[in-house]
Amino acid sequence: MSSIDIRHIVFDIGRVLIHYDPHIPFSRLIPDDAERNWFFANVCTHDWNLEQDRGRKWEEAEALLIEAHPDRTEHIRAFRKYWHEMVSHAYVESVAIMETLIQQGHDVTMLTNFAADTFKEARKLYPFLDMPRGVTVSGEVCLLKPDLAIYEKHANDFGLTPAHTLFIDDSAANVEGARMAGWNAVQFTDPEKLKSDLAAHGIAL
Known part of the structure; x- marks a missing residue:
């Protein structure tokens, strides 16, 4: 188990919480x-x-x-x-993990590469996107992961301490970008691995 005290958990959305396939x-x-x-x-x-x-x-x-x-x-x-x-369906197990973390009192936000108008549509399709404390949408701030600036903006806007933040993203490049920003980060592949990664960082569901 990690000795790092995780105080903030940040979720990506596409291919972590919601399926995406053009x-x-x-x-x-x-x-x-x-x-x-x-x-x-x-x-x-x-x-x-x-x-x-x-x-x-x-x-x-x-x-x-x-x-x-x-x-x-x-x-x-x-x-x-x-x-x-x-965006045909949500990943039910991943969403359940996020909901449980919120219910447990963890500070949960989202950081996503998403066009501004399609994200508004996604919120209507998937109301659970309104459950976290907030979200940084790339299309609204005109920055993209894995650019360092978007991680810094998210941390500043939501008062996150990078060393105590855990980021979850399906993209290896975005995970590495978060680490370059001083965050802890894990690559999402499936819900069971996410549960294991959370446990390794001292977060029990």
């Missing part, structure tokens, strides 16, 4: 696997989508792609239109 609606819109994979590799790419997480408006993002790929206009607009299908 292939869900696009498997219907572009049924051919090869064509769909080409579309995500060349049109609505991960890097393109990440700029919305950094704060770029969807209208601007769509316009850029439509100019470059006018024949793909319908599919480009479909990315935002059917976004709600991409």
